[in-house]
Amino acid sequence: MKLLHSSPASTPDPGLRAKFKGGFTLVEVAVALVIIGISLTLLLESLQGSKMQAAHTRNLKLARELGVLTLGQVESGLFAEELESGYSESYAGENYPDFSFELRVGEDVFEDTQEYDDSGFHDAFRARADREFESNRDNDVDEDVAEEFEKVRIRVTFPKFAQFKNYVDIESWMVWEQVYGSEDEEETETDT
Secondary structure, eight states: OOOOOOOGGGSOOHHHHHHTOSSOOHHHHHHHHHHHHHHHHHHHHHHHHHHHHHHHHHHHHHHHHHHHHHHHHHHTTTTTTGGGGOEEEEEGGGTEEEEEEEEEETTOOOTTOOSSOOSSOOOHHHHHHHHHHHHHHHTOOOOOOOOOEEEEEEEEEOOOOTTSOOEEEEEEEEEHHHHHOOHHHHHHHHHO
16 A cells, blocks of 8 residues: 655745634724725615605605595585685594595685796797787776686695605686586575
8 A cells, every 4th residue: 555645835924824714803893894884874765765755755655546446526616605705624534634625716826835936938829819809908898797607726744754844735627517506406596
């Protein structure tokens, strides 16, 4: 039997073995922990932002659905007496106590709503409509024209999340008699 001998060059030096001991230094571990901590912080912030965006989107969708429901009630004549001076109420009856609405009829606008956009863009359709309005107003025609339609605006407000707006504005044109009821109905109500 033949014995294998190792050459003296292949035997490691005992001093070298102590110098290259396996493992990480304390600085390497600290740097790794800092990187992981920063990554987790950024991840949690983005998740929180996503949660807030999802909650805001849910509230926008719900506010729009509640606004359309209220516009349907206005169109059916349920708020005929209350509409003259504006009307506001909460949606607590529909199990949404944090949501409320405001109704405006005709040319009434909400307090913080601007009639014109100050963005610097020229609106040709708006300019043409303004010119036509001015020319019709200057004709001084004193005809009694029956108003067939009425503009109804509704603003549904809900809890505010961060920098997002907390309301939805919906505007609709409705038949005058559906909003206020017909004159025949008013006469029969006063007779009884």
